[in-house]
Amino acid sequence: MNISRKIYLPPLSIVGPDALKELEEEFSSRGFKKALLVTDSILVEIGIADHVKAILKKASIEYVTYSGVKQNPTVENVNEGLQLLKDFGCDCIITLGGGSPQDCGKAIGILATNGGEIQHYEGIHVSSKKALPIVAINTTAGTASEITINYVITDEKRKIKMVMVDKNCLVDIAVNDPILMLNKPAALTAATGMDALTHAIEAYVTAGAFEWSDALAIKAIELIASSLRDAVKDGSNVEARSKMAWGQFIAGQAFSNCGLGYVHSMAHQLGGFYNLPHGVCNAVLLPFVEEFNADACGEKFRDIAEAMGVNTTGMSTKEANKAAIDAIKKLSADIGIPSGLKELGVEEKDIELMAKNALLDVCAGGNPKGVTLEDTIGIYQAAL
Numbered sequence: 548m549n550i551s552r553k554i555y556l557p558p559l560s561i562v563g564p565d566a567l568k569e570l571e572e573e574f575s576s577r578g579f580k581k582a583l584l585v586t587d588s589i590l591v592e593i594g595i596a597d598h599v600k601a602i603l604k605k606a607s608i609e610y611v612t613y614s615g616v617k618q619n620p621t622v623e624n625v626n627e628g629l630q631l632l633k634d635f636g637c638d639c640i641i642t643l644g645g646g647s648p649q650d651c652g653k654a655i656g657i658l659a660t661n662g663g664e665i666q667h668y669e670g671i672h673v674s675s676k677k678a679l680p681i682v683a684i685n686t687t688a689g690t691a692s693e694i695t696i697n698y699v700i701t702d703e704k705r706k707i708k709m710v711m712v713d714k715n716c717l718v719d720i721a722v723n724d725p726i727l728m729l730n731k732p733a734a735l736t737a738a739t740g741m742d743a744l745t746h747a748i749e750a751y752v753t754a755g756a757f758e759w760s761d762a763l764a765i766k767a768i769e770l771i772a773s774s775l776r777d778a779v780k781d782g783s784n785v786e787a788r789s790k791m792a793w794g795q796f797i798a799g800q801a802f803s804n805c806g807l808g809y810v811h812s813m814a815h816q817l818g819g820f821y822n823l824p825h826g827v828c829n830a831v832l833l834p835f836v837e838e839f840n841a842d843a844c845g846e847k848f849r850d851i852a853e854a855m856g857v858n859t860t861g862m863s864t865k866e867a868n869k870a871a872i873d874a875i876k877k878l879s880a881d882i883g884i885p886s887g888l889k890e891l892g893v894e895e896k897d898i899e900l901m902a903k904n905a906l907l908d909v910c911a912g913g914n915p916k917g918v919t920l921e922d923t924i925g926i927y928q929a930a931l
Contacts, residue, residue: 552757554804555696555714557683557721562796564789566724567598567684573720574606579639579680582610583632585652586643590614590686595727599643599684611635616644619701619708619818619825620651625665628655632679639680642718645739646690646825649683650698653716656681661715665700669709670909674716681718686727688778688791689739689826691746691799693721701819708815710909723796725788733779736791737882738826740775743795744878745829747771748837748851749808750801752844753913760805763797768854770794772878779882806913810836813926815908816901823891830884831891834875835930841868843916848872888931898927 561569582603590596591614603610613628632640632655640659642652654665656678661668668674683693692698696714701707728736747767750760774790781787813836814828841848842865849859849867855874859867885891902923905911911918 552759552804554759555717556800557694557718559719560694560721560723560796562723562792564724564726564785566722567602567727570682570720570722571602571605573682574602574608577680579606579608581635581637582608582639582641583628583635583637583655584610584612584641584643585616585628585648585655586612586614587616587648588614590644595686596643598727599641603641610641611637616648616651618647619822620647620654621701621703622665623703624651625654625658625700628652629658632659637679639682642681642683642693643686645685645687646692649685649690649692650700652681652683653678653692653698653718654700654711657713657716666702666709668711668713671712672714673711674713677715682720682722683718684722684724684727687731687735687739688728688788688795689742691743691795691803693718693723694796694799695803697803699815706819707904708819710815712909723792725785725792728788728792729785730782733782734883736779736782737775737884738824738830740771740778740791740826740882741830741833741879741884742826743791743798744768744771744775744875745810745833746802746807747794747798748833748875749810749913750798750805751851752837752840752847752915753802753806753808754915755806755913757805760801763801765850765854767794767798767801768851771798772855772874775878776881807910808836808840809905809911809914809918811910812905812908812914813901813923815910816904817888817891817893819904820897820901821892827884827891830879831886831888832926832930834872834879835926837875838872839922839926840914840916841872888927893931895928895931898924902927
């Protein structure tokens with residue numbers, strides 16, 4: 548409490564059922580003329596993008612759509628979207644989707660005002676100018692990219708995920724409408740939900756955690772642990788989707804302002820090497836990394852266990868740590884997350900190089916416990 552903190556949040560967030568409907572008034576008051584809509588092909592095909600297009604039309608905003616964003620957005624995706632933005636003369640960006648369109652749109656926004664190549668912005672607060680205005684509409688309860696100062700772009704040539712932590716990428720309006728999250732596939736709900744849980748747990752134990760982030764992170768763990776199973780089981784469950792929307796939203800606020808840890812450092816390498824879903828990578832690695840971290844976190848894993856519904860009365864710290872890890876494993880198993888990296892096609896021959904790259908990842912510095920190359924290799928091997 549005796550040091551100052553900078554807390555970065557979007558100027559406006561709209562959260563809850565039918566939040567999307569609030570956008571027409573916001574669009575009309577901001578004077579936008581031409582928008583680049585950044586999304587993916589699936590959301591176009593199933594008609595979710597049509598809801599946003601209708602609002603843009605009502606607000607008399609012309610738009611052009613870039614729907615080529617990949618599961619792990621690439622340098623090529625960013626360059627393609629930027630060229631479309633320039634050709635159409637856009638004055639704002641609308642991102643629609645989960646973390647992939649959000650990250651891609653933020654990268655485009657940074658390049659639109661700062662110039663250069665996206666590879667030049669890897670690291671912490673590298674850009675000098677605020678991104679083009681961005682309205683971020685989230686459709687999954689997972690990455691929270693719509694409210695964070697983080698974005699991740701894959702350099703497909705180097706097979707590396709570049710992590711950008713940049714206050715200038717913060718969006719102008721963030722929308723979390725659980726209605727847009729209804730009836731998503733169970734596997735997607737599970738993966739994105741475990742991504743959100745990883746954010747909350749890493750934010751709670753990270754070296755940069757403080758009172759405000761702790762309060763958000765522990766509440767996020769509670770919300771996610773109590774609703775993710777129901778959201779996966781019944782994709783039309785509005786109550787479960789709403790709790791997940793809030794859980795991922797406040798977990799994002801926490802980690803955006805206190806940092807993450809080594810789960811993300813290691814997961815980024817799996818995504819870069821194998822183009823695997825980020826949430827699944829986090830979910831598989833989470834219990835193994837936290838088993839490594841637990842003895843350096845005091846009583847924090849007892850708090851995590853309690854937030855996940857475990858009664859730790861009478862348990863020693865070591866027993867409470869194990870109870871928390873077991874609760875994480877059980878939740879993953881209950882919602883169908885793969886039990887190991889081999890199921891995802893990960894090969895042992897790639898582990899050493901991924902481990903070396905993980906040590907260089909920007910999230911590594913936030914881990915609550917120092918990590919060596921040998922430690923990293925051991926965690927990857929245990930997670931196989």
